[in-house]
Amino acid sequence: MAEVLVLVDHVDGDVRKSTLEALTAAARLGEPAAVFVGAGAQGAAEVLGRHGATTVYAVESPEVAEHLVAPTAEVLAQLVQEHSPAAVLLPSSNDGKEIAARLAIKTSSGLVTDAVDVAPADGGGVQTVQSVFAGSYTVTSVVAQGCPVVTLKPNSVPVEETGGGAATVQAVDAQVSDAAKAARITERKEKAASGRPSLTEAAIVVSGGRGTGGDFAPVEALADSLGAAVGASRAAVDAGWYPHSSQVGQTGVSVSPQLYVAAGISGAIQHRAGMQTSKTIVAVNKDPEAPIFELVDYGVVGDLFTVLPQATEEISRRKG
Amino acid sequence: MNIVVCVKYVPDAQGDRGFEADNTTDREAVDGLLSELDEYAVEEALKLVEAGEGEVTVLTMGPEDAVAAVKKSLQMGAHKGVVVTDEAIAGSDSVATSLVLAEAIKKIGEEAPVDLVLTGLASTDGVMSVVPAMLAERLGLPQVTFASELTVEGSTVRIRRDDETASETIESSLPAVVSVTDQINEPRYPSFKGIMAAKKKPVETWGLADLGVDASQVGLDAAWSRVVEVSARPPRTAGEVVTDEGDGGSKLAEFLASRKFV
Structure with missing residues (x-):
């Protein structure tokens, strides 16, 4: 062979x-x-x-x-x-x-x-x-x-x-x-390790978008309770809230995890291109008309600043 | 400094993209336009030339309509355009595309040496990100790709490239092939003056014969990888959507537990 x-x-x-x-x-x-x-x-x-x-x-x-x-x-x-x-x-x-x-x-x-x-x-x-x-x-x-x-x-x-x-x-x-x-690396600055799994390899990814208003704390807390990587939408990256290396979508990384959680992300084509092949998709968004809800296995229409912390607390409790 | 920017005419990603009966990309049903990611390469080329001297030539390969991608670049401020179009190139894969573009770059270089070949980070249709590396291989040039910052000093090009774990500085001698990300700049909109000026800028149309490329080396029949089947992915059936009434987070956790994620 x-x-x-x-x-x-x-x-x-x-x-x-x-x-x-x-x-x-x-x-x-x-x-x-x-x-x-x-x-x-x-x-x-x-x-x-x-x-x-x-x-x-x-x-x-x-x-x-x-x-x-x-x-x-x-x-x-x-x-x-x-x-x-x-x-x-x-x-x-x-x-x-x-x-x-x-x-x-x-x-x-x-x-x-x-x-x-x-x-x-x-x-x-x-x-x-x-x-x-x-x-x-x-x-x-x-x-x-x-x-x-x-x-x-x-x-x-x-x-x-x-x-x-x-x-x-x-x-x-x-x-x-x-x-x-002819081309060579002259300098390499390692980024501080987040302690989270790599975005492309993670089994679970939790991403935040425009709806975070720049505060990723609830997104990160939920991610940590699930052992997940953290991603961001292009809107969040363009606003300078999260680094470009975490951008999920057509012009960022394309992910295919077991579970993808989109928080405060509307679900534009640019974002869908990077996450649509995820096995299970969950979204939390204030806008019931957000296109992301067309893709989800489970969705919560609500404020991510109350829904995410409550979910995080419940997950931590269940994990003991 | 003379710069060639390679651009692609793609079906609008906002449209309902699909395939032809021969499994090639349908370029009729959805309006075409300059690939959004190529605008960053055009902008960066203009900035480099405006800060010094030289010319920006915009190169594309595609159907006759692809001239629209060149025209948009000329409206932004590029100096001249080249469109390679030929019936035989329809259905070309990345390998054949890189062959045609490399030969066109050599021909452009016959007039005045090319110092820099610039591209976007990917096309918005094929999204392979391989043509810059293939061009470098075919032209025997170094490649520095995915630049989020670019500077040229003398005959050295220096870029910054960021990934998940590190930020790297990469250097190379010129001439080189460089691809840029959408983080590098904010592409300008064509001004009214730019739109008027573009009408007078030279656009050359070349066929394969002008490049010494044989029709048997390109197109669908010559493709080294070929699509044998396409199927529309069944639309995701929308699942349960609940409205938070104070217990949305708990319900979410319950769903995750029911799917064994907790």
Whole structure:
């Protein structure tokens, strides 16, 4: 069975959930093999193996890690040449999509981004499913050209453990061209950790909008009682109430959690584009005519400043 | 500094977008317009040129109607426009699109060297965010993308990029491909003067033959990924909506508990 390469997304060696989802998806197409760029491959071999990877191709070179997407695309192209995998899967992050874009051109391969499902296609190649036009259509595509390159939307594939032992780490001698090093990160300021889960990976997201009037305290309190990530609508971000990195919607991040709670958000198309594929949707809004109520599984017409704290208190009480 | 801004003519996201019988995007049923996210790239190009010198060329590829996206950019203040249109390009995927745009950028560069290729962060229809990286790959240029701030000093471009965990400063030599987010500026509205001036600005129309691209390399039949099925997502059936009468929060918690979220 041919290998399926999965580019590992990790933070200082800690493998992110999106990678485990990609390994689970890769097993449907062939034999998953992880590609680990940066330090920490040995430490990650166990978790990668437990989720189906038999091999970890480890690229330790700091040159690759410090120079954004171009060198990683070169390394992947080199591995595609050497191993002729059945496909390459990457996370649908900004970097993941750009590495995928460069890889597709380098290897003359077809590309699909933001897939929510993959399967082998009849007659070869990979069949993908995507959700498009603000979640209003489901599109099935086939990539048969070259070595299909697919980026997976986080939270789309349930993670499965295969019970495999630690993957075998195989060091890769990466050749990085000077051209690939032209763009480099000169400064990196870490943001203070919120202690909350990452927006794209969270099982529950609680978002606030114009209706908060800039006070996100009740939104954050509800989020914390549920162990959720906090998001914001474009109106709230444009008003400067919450950082742009938390913006859910067409021009921000697209989320697909088990539960999405929209507080004080009207539900314009721009916002719906980023949350419509959530499994369960709940809204709290003063305006009974708000379009968000057309989407909800449960809605409360009321003031978020009284409804949210009461819900938070009740949830905390139930959790004991 | 000479800047090429790549823009896309897209179906209005506010409209009821859909597909044709051959599974390509329906570009007739919903009015087209300049992709909203491209306005930020046009604005940033104008600011850079206004602070120094040079010209802003707006480039698009699409059906003949796509000239409307170029015209809007010219009304904002861009100097000239190029529309690549050809029957053969209908149904092109991102790979073919990047090929055509890259060849057009090379041709624009024959007149005067291009220092910067600017784009928006994504189109509002396909929303892939891959064409800038593909252009960089095809043109052999560095890419610095998702800029929420951009400065040019001499032959160095520097951007700030913010994500969930960090704020990064990224540097590259020029020429480069740069994409900008909707956080970078506030795009101007075309003034009456701008609208009148745009009527006299040059717009060239090129076909594939002008770019040395063979028709077999583009279009639906050449696409390396192809849509085999589209289905409208069943509309979400509206669930229960209650009005808060003092117990809305408790009811909400009860619902969440009934769905095992608590």
